[in-house]
Amino acid sequence: MIVQAGANGAHIGILELSVRDGKIVTARNSFRRPDDTQPEDDPEVRALINEYSGKVAKESSKLKFK
Amino acid sequence: MRTRGVFIPAVLLIVCGLLLPARAKEGSFTLVYTNSLNGYLDYCLCKEDPKGGLVKRATELRALRAAYGSPVLVETGDFFAYQCDPLLAEYLVKAYALMAYDAIAVGDQEFSGGIELITGHRWGLPLLSNNLLVYDMFAWQAMFRRATMVERGGIRIGIIGSISADAFKYYPAKITDRVRVLDQLAEIKKDVDSLKAAGADFIILLSHSGHDHDWRSSARCPTWDSSWAGIRRRCSARRSPPAGP
Numbered sequence: 309m310i311v312q313a314g315a316n317g318a319h320i321g322i323l324e325l326s327v328r329d330g331k332i333v334t335a336r337n338s339f340r341r342p343d344d345t346q347p348e349d350d351p352e353v354r355a356l357i358n359e360y361s362g363k364v365a366k367e368s369s370k371l372k373f374k
Numbered sequence: 375m376r377t378r379g380v381f382i383p384a385v386l387l388i389v390c391g392l393l394l395p396a397r398a399k400e401g402s403f404t405l406v407y408t409n410s411l412n413g414y415l416d417y418c419l420c421k422e423d424p425k426g427g428l429v430k431r432a433t434e435l436r437a438l439r440a441a442y443g444s445p446v447l448v449e450t451g452d453f454f455a456y457q458c459d460p461l462l463a464e465y466l467v468k469a470y471a472l473m474a475y476d477a478i479a480v481g482d483q484e485f486s487g488g489i490e491l492i493t494g495h496r497w498g499l500p501l502l503s504n505n506l507l508v509y510d511m512f513a514w515q516a517m518f519r520r521a522t523m524v525e526r527g528g529i530r531i532g533i534i535g536s537i538s539a540d541a542f543k544y545y546p547a548k549i550t551d552r553v554r555v556l557d558q559l560a561e562i563k564k565d566v567d568s569l570k571a572a573g574a575d576f577i578i579l580l581s582h583s584g585h586d587h588d589w590r591s592s593a594r595c596p597t598w599d600s601s602w603a604g605i606r607r608r609c610s611a612r613r614s615p616p617a618g619p
Contacts, residue, residue, distance in 0.1 A: 310588055312450075315410040316425045320434055322442075326402035327529060330575055342426025342434050344417040350432030353469050357416050357429060360465040367461075 311337055318343075399575045403526035404445040406438050409582075412483070413455025413462055415469060428469045435473055446524055446531060447474070451481025451582040458487040467495045476524050477502050479535035479580035482542050489552050493517050502535025502580060504565050505556040514554055521565045523574060531576045532569030536562055538583035558583070 309332065313321040320340040326333045408431065417427040426434075438445060453470065454463050470478065480503040484492040489508055492501075496517055504520035521534045539555035562579060569577055581588050 311407065313407055313409050315412060315452075317408070317411040317414045317427055317431060318425050319408075320431060320438070321405075321407040322438065322445075323405040323407065324402070324442075325405065326400075327576055328400040330399070340434050340438070341424065342417075342430035343424030344419050344426065344430075345424075347430060347433040347437065349429045350436070350472075352472050353415075353429045353432045356465050356468050356472075360415065360461065363461060 309335060313339070399529060401527040401529045403529055403531065404438075404442040405578065406435065406442070406445040406447045407450065408448075409450040409452065410481075411449075411453040411466070413453070413457075413459065413466065415462065415466055428466070428473075432469070432473050444526060446526060446533075446578070447476050448533060448578065448580055449475055449478040450580045451479045451535075451537070452483040453478070453481070454483045454486055454492070456483060456486060458491075460487050460491055463487055463491055463495070467498050471498055475500060477522050477533040477535065477580060479503065479582045480506060480518055480537060481582045482537065482545065485542075485545065485549050485553065489549065502533065504534055504536050505558055505561040506537055507554040507556065509552040509554070520561075521569060523569065523572060529575045530573050531578060532565075532572070532574035533578045533580060534562060534565045534569070535580045536582065538581075538587050540584065540587060541582060 311321055311323055313319045318341060320342065322338045322340065324334075324336040324338075326335075411428065414425050414427040415429070417430055418425045435447065449470070453466055477500050480492065480501050484501075489510070493508060493510065500522060501518045502521060503516075503518040506516070506518060507514040508517045509515075510517070518535070521532060524531050524533065536558050537555060538558060542550050542553060542555065545553075558581075566577055
Protein backbone atom coordinates (compact mmCIF):
# COMPACT_ATOMS: atom_id res chain seq x y z
CA MET A 309 0.00 0.00 0.00
CA ILE A 310 1.40 3.39 -1.01
CA VAL A 311 0.00 6.72 0.11
CA GLN A 312 1.14 10.32 -0.27
CA ALA A 313 -0.04 13.69 0.97
CA GLY A 314 0.82 16.05 -1.88
CA ALA A 315 3.07 19.09 -1.74
CA ASN A 316 3.30 22.49 -0.04
CA GLY A 317 1.59 21.41 3.14
CA ALA A 318 -1.79 21.45 1.43
CA HIS A 319 -2.84 18.05 2.73
CA ILE A 320 -2.61 15.90 5.82
CA GLY A 321 -3.12 12.22 5.13
CA ILE A 322 -4.97 9.95 7.52
CA LEU A 323 -4.71 6.21 7.08
CA GLU A 324 -6.82 4.13 9.46
CA LEU A 325 -5.60 0.55 9.56
CA SER A 326 -6.77 -2.56 11.28
CA VAL A 327 -4.28 -5.40 11.22
CA ARG A 328 -4.30 -9.04 12.15
CA ASP A 329 -1.26 -11.31 12.21
CA GLY A 330 0.81 -8.69 10.42
CA LYS A 331 -1.70 -8.32 7.59
CA ILE A 332 -3.90 -5.34 6.78
CA VAL A 333 -7.53 -6.30 7.32
CA THR A 334 -9.11 -2.93 6.58
CA ALA A 335 -7.67 0.38 5.40
CA ARG A 336 -9.39 3.73 5.07
CA ASN A 337 -7.51 6.70 3.67
CA SER A 338 -8.67 10.32 3.84
CA PHE A 339 -7.24 13.85 3.85
CA ARG A 340 -7.56 17.11 5.73
CA ARG A 341 -6.88 20.32 3.83
CA PRO A 342 -5.86 23.15 6.12
CA ASP A 343 -5.83 26.48 4.28
CA ASP A 344 -5.66 30.19 5.09
CA THR A 345 -9.20 30.25 6.50
CA GLN A 346 -9.35 27.12 8.63
CA PRO A 347 -8.69 25.84 11.19
CA GLU A 348 -7.61 28.44 13.73
CA ASP A 349 -3.92 29.21 14.01
CA ASP A 350 -2.02 27.10 16.49
CA PRO A 351 -0.96 29.59 19.18
CA GLU A 352 2.46 28.06 19.77
CA VAL A 353 3.39 27.97 16.10
CA ARG A 354 1.93 31.45 15.62
CA ALA A 355 4.20 32.68 18.41
CA LEU A 356 7.18 31.12 16.64
CA ILE A 357 6.17 32.80 13.37
CA ASN A 358 5.90 36.16 15.10
CA GLU A 359 9.35 35.69 16.57
CA TYR A 360 10.72 34.65 13.18
CA SER A 361 9.04 37.61 11.46
CA GLY A 362 10.54 39.96 14.04
CA LYS A 363 14.02 38.65 13.33
CA VAL A 364 13.49 38.93 9.57
CA ALA A 365 12.28 42.51 9.95
CA LYS A 366 15.28 43.36 12.13
CA GLU A 367 17.71 41.90 9.61
CA SER A 368 15.90 43.58 6.72
CA SER A 369 16.18 46.97 8.39
CA LYS A 370 19.96 46.64 8.27
CA LEU A 371 19.95 46.33 4.49
CA LYS A 372 20.89 49.45 2.57
CA PHE A 373 19.79 49.91 -1.01
CA LYS A 374 21.43 52.37 -3.38
CA MET B 375 20.22 23.28 -7.26
CA ARG B 376 16.87 22.31 -8.67
CA THR B 377 14.22 24.95 -9.06
CA ARG B 378 10.50 24.95 -8.50
CA GLY B 379 8.63 23.40 -11.40
CA VAL B 380 11.60 21.39 -12.62
CA PHE B 381 11.50 18.51 -10.21
CA ILE B 382 8.91 18.33 -7.50
CA PRO B 383 8.98 14.94 -5.85
CA ALA B 384 5.82 13.20 -4.84
CA VAL B 385 7.04 11.61 -1.69
CA LEU B 386 5.38 8.37 -0.88
CA LEU B 387 4.70 6.30 2.12
CA ILE B 388 4.85 2.57 1.71
CA VAL B 389 3.03 0.47 4.23
CA CYS B 390 4.07 -3.11 4.40
CA GLY B 391 2.56 -5.69 6.69
CA LEU B 392 4.78 -8.43 7.95
CA LEU B 393 3.85 -12.06 7.73
CA LEU B 394 4.32 -13.13 11.30
CA PRO B 395 1.48 -15.56 11.99
CA ALA B 396 3.09 -16.89 15.11
CA ARG B 397 2.59 -13.55 16.85
CA ALA B 398 -1.18 -13.59 16.22
CA LYS B 399 -1.46 -9.87 16.90
CA GLU B 400 -4.67 -8.02 16.16
CA GLY B 401 -5.42 -4.35 16.53
CA SER B 402 -5.82 -1.04 14.80
CA PHE B 403 -3.99 2.23 14.58
CA THR B 404 -4.11 5.43 12.59
CA LEU B 405 -1.24 6.77 10.56
CA VAL B 406 -1.16 10.53 10.01
CA TYR B 407 1.30 11.48 7.29
CA THR B 408 2.63 14.62 5.67
CA ASN B 409 5.32 15.54 3.16
CA SER B 410 6.89 18.27 1.07
CA LEU B 411 6.06 21.30 3.19
CA ASN B 412 8.63 23.24 1.13
CA GLY B 413 9.20 25.74 3.91
CA TYR B 414 5.64 27.01 4.38
CA LEU B 415 5.79 27.94 8.02
CA ASP B 416 2.82 30.27 7.70
CA TYR B 417 -0.23 29.97 5.46
CA CYS B 418 -0.53 31.81 2.19
CA LEU B 419 -3.52 33.47 0.60
CA CYS B 420 -3.28 31.61 -2.69
CA LYS B 421 -6.61 30.80 -4.32
CA GLU B 422 -5.39 28.10 -6.67
CA ASP B 423 -3.66 25.86 -4.17
CA PRO B 424 -4.50 26.78 -0.59
CA LYS B 425 -1.59 26.15 1.71
CA GLY B 426 -2.19 26.13 5.39
CA GLY B 427 1.42 26.06 6.46
CA LEU B 428 2.55 24.65 9.78
CA VAL B 429 0.48 27.13 11.76
CA LYS B 430 -2.72 25.44 10.52
CA ARG B 431 -1.26 21.93 10.36
CA ALA B 432 -0.42 22.07 14.04
CA THR B 433 -4.05 22.83 14.89
CA GLU B 434 -5.25 19.99 12.66
CA LEU B 435 -2.83 17.62 14.32
CA ARG B 436 -4.18 18.53 17.76
CA ALA B 437 -7.68 17.74 16.47
CA LEU B 438 -6.52 14.48 14.93
CA ARG B 439 -4.85 13.44 18.17
CA ALA B 440 -8.11 14.12 19.99
CA ALA B 441 -10.11 12.19 17.38
CA TYR B 442 -7.83 9.20 16.90
CA GLY B 443 -6.24 8.84 20.30
CA SER B 444 -2.56 8.51 19.58
CA PRO B 445 -1.99 8.27 15.84
CA VAL B 446 1.44 7.50 14.45
CA LEU B 447 2.63 10.81 13.04
CA VAL B 448 5.16 10.68 10.22
CA GLU B 449 6.67 12.98 7.62
CA THR B 450 8.51 11.95 4.47
CA GLY B 451 10.74 14.96 4.05
CA ASP B 452 11.36 18.20 2.14
CA PHE B 453 10.12 20.36 4.97
CA PHE B 454 12.88 22.92 4.41
CA ALA B 455 12.44 25.47 1.63
CA TYR B 456 13.98 25.16 -1.83
CA GLN B 457 16.31 28.06 -1.19
CA CYS B 458 18.97 28.38 1.47
CA ASP B 459 17.38 30.04 4.50
CA PRO B 460 19.04 29.08 7.80
CA LEU B 461 16.76 31.29 9.91
CA LEU B 462 13.61 29.79 8.40
CA ALA B 463 15.10 26.31 8.82
CA GLU B 464 15.69 27.01 12.51
CA TYR B 465 12.03 27.94 13.02
CA LEU B 466 10.76 25.04 10.93
CA VAL B 467 12.70 22.70 13.19
CA LYS B 468 11.21 24.38 16.28
CA ALA B 469 7.71 24.06 14.88
CA TYR B 470 8.18 20.41 13.96
CA ALA B 471 9.51 19.74 17.44
CA LEU B 472 6.32 21.23 18.90
CA MET B 473 4.19 18.93 16.78
CA ALA B 474 6.00 15.88 18.18
CA TYR B 475 6.36 13.72 15.11
CA ASP B 476 7.19 10.06 15.65
CA ALA B 477 9.48 9.91 12.63
CA ILE B 478 10.64 12.17 9.81
CA ALA B 479 12.45 10.94 6.72
CA VAL B 480 15.24 13.19 5.56
CA GLY B 481 14.54 14.76 2.15
CA ASP B 482 16.99 16.33 -0.26
CA GLN B 483 15.72 19.84 0.47
CA GLU B 484 16.92 19.51 4.01
CA PHE B 485 20.36 19.96 2.39
CA SER B 486 19.39 23.08 0.45
CA GLY B 487 21.07 25.26 3.04
CA GLY B 488 24.21 23.15 3.12
CA ILE B 489 25.22 19.95 4.86
CA GLU B 490 25.79 21.47 8.29
CA LEU B 491 22.36 23.11 8.39
CA ILE B 492 20.51 19.81 8.60
CA THR B 493 23.15 17.81 10.44
CA GLY B 494 23.23 20.59 13.03
CA HIS B 495 19.52 20.11 13.66
CA ARG B 496 19.55 16.32 13.70
CA TRP B 497 19.23 16.03 17.47
CA GLY B 498 16.13 18.23 17.60
CA LEU B 499 13.94 16.00 15.45
CA PRO B 500 13.39 12.24 14.97
CA LEU B 501 15.10 12.24 11.56
CA LEU B 502 15.52 8.91 9.79
CA SER B 503 17.59 7.88 6.78
CA ASN B 504 18.99 4.40 6.41
CA ASN B 505 20.98 4.90 3.21
CA LEU B 506 22.43 8.38 3.43
CA LEU B 507 26.06 8.97 4.32
CA VAL B 508 27.59 12.40 4.83
CA TYR B 509 31.28 13.22 4.53
CA ASP B 510 32.26 14.96 7.72
CA MET B 511 35.40 15.05 9.83
CA PHE B 512 37.39 13.22 7.12
CA ALA B 513 35.04 10.23 7.01
CA TRP B 514 31.74 9.04 5.57
CA GLN B 515 29.26 8.97 8.40
CA ALA B 516 25.67 7.90 8.93
CA MET B 517 24.35 11.09 10.52
CA PHE B 518 20.77 9.94 11.00
CA ARG B 519 19.04 7.03 12.69
CA ARG B 520 18.13 4.25 10.26
CA ALA B 521 14.80 3.28 11.79
CA THR B 522 12.67 3.49 14.89
CA MET B 523 9.92 1.53 16.60
CA VAL B 524 6.68 2.79 18.14
CA GLU B 525 3.80 0.92 19.72
CA ARG B 526 0.09 1.62 19.33
CA GLY B 527 -2.67 -0.54 20.72
CA GLY B 528 -0.30 -3.41 21.36
CA ILE B 529 0.99 -3.32 17.77
CA ARG B 530 4.73 -2.74 17.43
CA ILE B 531 5.32 -0.60 14.36
CA GLY B 532 8.76 -0.32 12.79
CA ILE B 533 9.46 2.81 10.76
CA ILE B 534 12.29 3.10 8.22
CA GLY B 535 13.52 6.23 6.45
CA SER B 536 15.03 6.01 2.97
CA ILE B 537 15.94 8.32 0.09
CA SER B 538 16.63 7.84 -3.60
CA ALA B 539 19.93 8.97 -5.14
CA ASP B 540 17.88 10.68 -7.85
CA ALA B 541 16.66 13.19 -5.27
CA PHE B 542 20.09 14.88 -5.41
CA LYS B 543 20.22 14.97 -9.19
CA TYR B 544 20.06 18.76 -9.50
CA TYR B 545 22.19 19.72 -6.53
CA PRO B 546 25.59 21.40 -6.85
CA ALA B 547 28.84 19.59 -6.26
CA LYS B 548 29.32 21.24 -2.87
CA ILE B 549 26.39 19.10 -1.72
CA THR B 550 26.71 15.98 -3.86
CA ASP B 551 30.44 15.64 -3.19
CA ARG B 552 29.62 15.21 0.49
CA VAL B 553 26.55 13.00 0.21
CA ARG B 554 26.55 9.31 -0.64
CA VAL B 555 23.30 7.41 -1.14
CA LEU B 556 23.56 3.68 -0.61
CA ASP B 557 21.48 1.08 -2.45
CA GLN B 558 17.93 1.58 -1.24
CA LEU B 559 16.58 -1.95 -1.51
CA ALA B 560 19.61 -3.52 0.13
CA GLU B 561 19.50 -1.11 3.08
CA ILE B 562 15.73 -1.43 3.48
CA LYS B 563 16.03 -5.19 3.57
CA LYS B 564 18.60 -4.91 6.36
CA ASP B 565 16.22 -2.80 8.40
CA VAL B 566 13.21 -4.99 7.71
CA ASP B 567 15.20 -7.94 9.02
CA SER B 568 16.41 -5.96 12.06
CA LEU B 569 12.94 -4.69 12.89
CA LYS B 570 11.44 -8.16 12.55
CA ALA B 571 14.09 -9.50 14.88
CA ALA B 572 13.29 -6.70 17.32
CA GLY B 573 9.64 -7.75 17.39
CA ALA B 574 7.95 -5.50 14.84
CA ASP B 575 4.42 -6.52 13.92
CA PHE B 576 4.21 -4.03 11.10
CA ILE B 577 6.63 -1.92 9.10
CA ILE B 578 6.22 1.49 7.51
CA LEU B 579 8.72 2.75 4.98
CA LEU B 580 9.06 6.51 4.68
CA SER B 581 10.41 6.73 1.18
CA HIS B 582 11.71 10.02 -0.14
CA SER B 583 12.08 8.83 -3.68
CA GLY B 584 9.44 10.41 -5.85
CA HIS B 585 6.13 9.08 -7.07
CA ASP B 586 7.38 7.26 -10.17
CA HIS B 587 10.31 5.66 -8.42
CA ASP B 588 8.18 4.25 -5.62
CA TRP B 589 5.44 3.14 -7.94
CA ARG B 590 7.97 1.25 -10.05
CA SER B 591 9.41 -0.31 -6.91
CA SER B 592 5.94 -1.31 -5.83
CA ALA B 593 5.28 -2.89 -9.21
CA ARG B 594 8.51 -4.84 -8.78
CA CYS B 595 7.34 -6.32 -5.52
CA PRO B 596 7.03 -9.89 -6.88
CA THR B 597 10.80 -9.73 -7.35
CA TRP B 598 11.19 -8.72 -3.73
CA ASP B 599 9.41 -11.86 -2.58
CA SER B 600 12.53 -13.96 -2.52
CA SER B 601 14.45 -11.52 -0.40
CA TRP B 602 11.63 -9.67 1.32
CA ALA B 603 9.44 -12.54 2.40
CA GLY B 604 8.00 -10.40 5.14
CA ILE B 605 6.26 -8.01 2.81
CA ARG B 606 5.18 -10.44 0.10
CA ARG B 607 1.45 -10.33 0.69
CA ARG B 608 1.01 -6.59 0.77
CA CYS B 609 3.22 -5.98 -2.19
CA SER B 610 1.59 -8.50 -4.48
CA ALA B 611 -1.95 -7.67 -3.44
CA ARG B 612 -2.11 -4.17 -4.82
CA ARG B 613 -1.77 -2.97 -8.37
CA SER B 614 -3.97 0.12 -8.35
CA PRO B 615 -2.42 3.62 -8.32
CA PRO B 616 -1.28 4.93 -4.96
CA ALA B 617 -3.75 6.89 -2.88
CA GLY B 618 -3.04 10.60 -3.06
CA PRO B 619 -4.82 13.92 -3.11
